[in-house]
Amino acid sequence: MARIMGYRGGYTAQDRRQIEAQMFEGKLMGIVATTALELGVDIGTLDCVVTLGFPYTIANLRQQSGRAGRRNKDSLSVLVGDCFATDQHYMQNPDELFTKPNSELQVDLENMLVLEGHIQCAAYEMPIRPVEDAKYFSKDLAKIAEERLIKDELGYYHCHDRFRPVPSKFVAIRDTEEDHFAIVDISHGKNIVLEELEASRAFFTIYDGAIFLHQGNSYLVRDFQPDRMIAKVEKVKVDWTTQQRDFTDIDPVETELIRRIPGSLSSAFHGSIRITQNVFGYFKIDKKRRILDAVQVDNPPIIRHSKGMWLDVPKRALEILVDRRLNVAGSIHAAEHAVMSLMPNFVISMPGDVRTECKIGLKEFAQKETQRKRPARLTFYDAKGGAGGSGISTKAFEFVDLLLVQALKRVEHCYCEHGCIECVCSELCKHANEVMSKAGSSVILKALLNMSIDVEALPMGPEEMSPVGVETVVLAKPVPGKGRVPVCGE
Ligand SMILES: [Zn+2]
Ligand SMILES: [Zn+2]
Structure with missing residues (x-):
């Protein structure tokens, strides 16, 4: 069994749960991950986090570092500076890593998908009062509450059943609205989803003839069907990769x-x-x-x-x-x-x-x-x-x-x-x-x-x-x- 695994948000839920469980149980020595592991995923506490390249905000860096550290035990967090402008700024001003406040968070309150998720979660924690709470959630709160929440006899609004029992599970922390492409492995007559790829990445990564990498293995894209949002791939043994040329x-x-x-x-x-x-x-x-x-x-x-x-x-x-x-x-x-x-x-x-x-x-x-x-x-x-x-x-x-x-x-x-x-x-x-x-x-x-x-x-x-x-x-x-x-x- 591999002692170190790759991990990213596009892996199938089943694969991710398996990797998370193996990490939690100590069967894995380490995970090489994208920011998908940064928050909300339970893999237990780690001894050490190595962040490769400044993760672009202080808040992300603090989240990532926070994955390491048990009570009463030492832990280690290492930041390896990349060659980007922001990295170099912090390499030259390391004190700011500890002193700089988290930068402003951007939540698009015009986006109904984003807004409703936040409102349902808030209503779950404490009933919503449309007039008083409008200052947090937009002036349309009364209308949204009427349409999407459950009103009690006192006039308070509660989280809708659709979002229960745990509303936060329905709220994606990132990639809220993006379409995904399915990468389907057809090697040896198989027909299984290998992972999912965000639409914004798909066109840079998959095209007929491209090499797609998954857990260190190479897959050749045999049939890319943008309309159906799938790409059929086949495992191959090659020592080259591909890079798209486009303008x-x-x-x-x-x-x-x-x-x-x-x-x-x-x-x-x-x-x-x-x-x-x-x-x-x-x-x-x-x-x-x-x-x-x-x-x-x-x-x-x-x-x-x-x-x-x-x-x-x-x-x-x-x-x-x-x-x-x-x-x-x-x-x-x-x-x-x-x-x-x-x-x-x-x-x-x-x-x-x-x-x-x-x-x-x-x-x-x-x-x-x-x-x-x-x-x-x-x-x-x-x-x-x-x-x-x-x-x-x-x-x-x-x-x-x-x-x-x-x-x-x-x-x-x-x-x-x-x-x-x-x-x-x-x-x-x-x-x-x-x-x-x-x-x-x-x-x-x-x-x-x-x-x-x-x-x-x-x-x-x-x-x-x-x-x-x-x-x-x-x-x-x-x-x-x-x-x-x-x-x-x-
Ligand atoms: Zn320069
Ligand atoms: Zn450029």
């Missing part, structure tokens, strides 16, 4: 909220985002991450919607970039990464919860004219939560000016020359940080903040890693809204 256009389609950036003519925008993903092939990659083969595929684009925020790059910045021959797409991409990687400092979130439009060298360095001219814009969107978003980019939007200031600081104070994982590069980059201009990113951030830019001090391009191609970026045009769009921060 994704992230386009704001409707402005819903505008926020002025103090002291600047620029604004940040919030609203609906359309995500168009075109998969054109994949790489076969060996253990040393060498490319063995490039396979072409011909799939129709996958279109999804979400919420997000965006900032249009000021004309002044574009002119300076062109003047200094700094790669415009690379400058935008670098600025996007710098801002995105700092979001967890402001909002409880995980890496990958908010994504951006990553630039691909295949297009940006091409010598021939492109059909895909992109607006000069920093765009961020919620990777989870469906068309309504997860609320994380909405929260980040509130702090956008602070985010810009911090991002600029990080770029300027980083000792690297051309950009590194601690400033403008990201391990989450879909295109391996190939198209990057660190110098250009500071031009954009400064222009957005209306700060002066010392043009003479900028390097003269083209930069070493950015071959000159056809310009792929054009000045962004405002995205329309419905009627008069509310402006905050004035």
Whole structure:
């Protein structure tokens, strides 16, 4: 029997219960887990927790550390810093790990699924009084209570039977509304669900010909049926994995909220985002991450919607970039990464919860004219939560000016020359940080903040890693809204 097992939320309930029980009974020495084990799962108390990479909020780190420690016995919690900007911040300021308060929690009270769960749990603990309790749960509480709770003869509302006996069991702590894809193992005539995969991850992980990893074993995706939300896989013995090649256009389609950036003519925008993903092939990659083969595929684009925020790059910045021959797409991409990687400092979130439009060298360095001219814009969107978003980019939007200031600081104070994982590069980059201009990113951030830019001090391009191609970026045009769009921060 394996003494160490892998564990993640997508495993079948049966597999998870078995791993949890084995850990509880001491049959396992350890579990290598995603954050799925962070809370709400009983595996007994552990002797040691090793957190690989800062889990993006202090609250998560404290939860994880708390898994170790029995009464009267010593325990150990180790944080191994990753190369991300946030990790490096804490590696340089370790005291903050103990002193910094937990950051603000984001609960979307507009989302009925989320809201009802909280109300049912609260009503279970203490009957709800719609008028007095409205301040906690939204002004619609009376209506929700009438429709979904049980009223007693005194006028108090109680948890509905549907949620009993333990209402908290019906409330998922994360991934509340996301669709899941079933990964079905068909090896040797089997037909069993191996695990479930969140829709937002599915398109990056499964496609015909992909290698899917489960408990250290390789499975070949034989038949991916996006409409039926299943992928049939077969166990194979291969020493390579696959990496999807695609380009994704992230386009704001409707402005819903505008926020002025103090002291600047620029604004940040919030609203609906359309995500168009075109998969054109994949790489076969060996253990040393060498490319063995490039396979072409011909799939129709996958279109999804979400919420997000965006900032249009000021004309002044574009002119300076062109003047200094700094790669415009690379400058935008670098600025996007710098801002995105700092979001967890402001909002409880995980890496990958908010994504951006990553630039691909295949297009940006091409010598021939492109059909895909992109607006000069920093765009961020919620990777989870469906068309309504997860609320994380909405929260980040509130702090956008602070985010810009911090991002600029990080770029300027980083000792690297051309950009590194601690400033403008990201391990989450879909295109391996190939198209990057660190110098250009500071031009954009400064222009957005209306700060002066010392043009003479900028390097003269083209930069070493950015071959000159056809310009792929054009000045962004405002995205329309419905009627008069509310402006905050004035
Ligand atoms: Zn750097
Ligand atoms: Zn990227």
